[in-house]
Amino acid sequence: MRGRERRRIGGKDLVAVWVMRHLQNPANFHSAATELLDWCGDPRAFQRPFEQSLMGCLTAMRVVIAE
Numbered sequence: 849m850r851g852r853e854r855r856r857i858g859g860k861d862l863v864a865v866w867v868m869r870h871l872q873n874p875a876n877f878h879s880a881a882t883e884l885l886d887w888c889g890d891p892r893a894f895q896r897p898f899e900q901s902l903m904g905c906l907t908a909m910r911v912v913i914a915e
Contacts, residue, residue: 864901871908
């Protein structure tokens with residue numbers, strides 16, 4: 849998370865939205881994957897409020913890697 853606060857607006861985790869969007873773009877995949885790895889290094893990533901966001905990012909990554 850690189851020291852930034854996780855922000856939620858309308859129930860959405862803004863970092864997760866950014867990561868999911870950028871994982872789908874080959875030009876931004878590396879930076880998004882690095883951000884996801886940093887996020888997974890923070891125990892807060894595995895708390896219930898972030899579960900759906902984290903699973904969405906991991907699913908997006910799996911889809912891109914499979915292509």
